[in-house]
Amino acid sequence: MHSITLTQALLLTLMAIIVGVDFWLEAFFLFRPIIVGTLTGLILGDVHTGLIAGGLTELAFAGLTPAGGTQPPNPILAGLMTTVIAFTTGADPKTAIGLALPFSFLMQYIILFYYSSFSFFMAKADKYAEEANVKGLAKINILTTSIVALSYGIIVFLSVYVAQDLMKTVVQSMPAWLAHGFQIAGGILPAVGFGMLLRVMMKAEYTPYFIIGFFVASFLPFSNLLPVAVIGAALALYEYFRTKDQPVLNNVVATKGDDYSDGI
Known part of the structure; x- marks a missing residue:
């Protein structure tokens, strides 16, 4: 087991902000779990664990894609927390996937909340569009994107640094049968994700x-x-x-x- 230092936590927070904005804008696809997991492992000094955790999580999320207003479990928190949990607790990456899902669901609900609450800005955006006010539209976009980026940073810092001792305690106190169940579920998830992808791509x-x-x-x-x-x-x-x-x-x-x- 390892501990995450304040410097590492701040670097993970900065990375989460960058990939979170990338996910919000769907620009460079840096938010994919295999990239997030690898970068997390690099920051923590354990690239091997990051690659394994990121690869497993990528397979699990391969068929989960946002469509319209729907939002799947958040891939950033899934890839990042799978690597962090495996690194800090010594758990198998398959077990860590199952333990990371609550963090992924939490960020999913936060993003869904923003999808609804940001409709508050639509009237102002329509007005700016009618007036051809480019600066006004830019301010709205920068404001909403900054809120999302700040949310990623806060959630990740609290999860990887403030709650790391709690995560270790939870993993250590789990009975063997429960840990084995998480490991089995984590091993099945990549197959399910790849199966969902094949359902769309297979001809x-x-x-x-x-x-x-x-x-x-x-x-x-x-x-x-x-x-x-x-x-x-x-x-x-x-x-x-x-x-x-x-x-x-x-x-x-x-x-x-x-x-x-x-x-x-």
């Missing part, structure tokens, strides 16, 4: 690639999954170049067909 024409990937990952003796990732990247490039010019070819065929029919 009949992609089935051969799925079979190839499953065979390579399950039956060939690799010390790590890097070869599988390289094979997947090669197949993705093949599919990209195969379909890139397809609309052009279809248009050419259709045009020629029209020419022939006109001639007849």
Whole structure:
């Protein structure tokens, strides 16, 4: 078990503010759990734990995407707190995922609250838009974004620094059967997240690639999954170049067909 210093807590707070704004604006996708977990591990001096925790959390959140006004559990707090809990308590990252979910749900509810409460600014924003008042619109956007950023900073600082002793006590006092249950649930979550992603992406024409990937990952003796990732990247490039010019070819065929029919 390790303790988080004040400097580390402040760095995590600053990181949370940056990735929180990125999540709010959906700009560079730095908020993905695998990136947040890795950055958290880097700040804590344990990149290995950060990569494992971030990777597991990324798989669990792979199929969870905001749609309209709906908001899934917050990926930033999930990736960050999974790494922090694994680092500070010595818990397995699979167990840490389950323990990090309450923090993720808390931030989810806060963001949903902001979605509703920020409607207060809409009348003023409409007025500024009618007046073509760019500065006024900019002030509203900066204000609301600053509120969100400050919320991320406060929640993360309280969670990783103020409550770290409480988290250690909770984990240490858990009975073995409960800790094992969290570990099982944490191991299942990545499969569920990836299954949700496949439900959207999986098409009949992609089935051969799925079979190839499953065979390579399950039956060939690799010390790590890097070869599988390289094979997947090669197949993705093949599919990209195969379909890139397809609309052009279809248009050419259709045009020629029209020419022939006109001639007849």
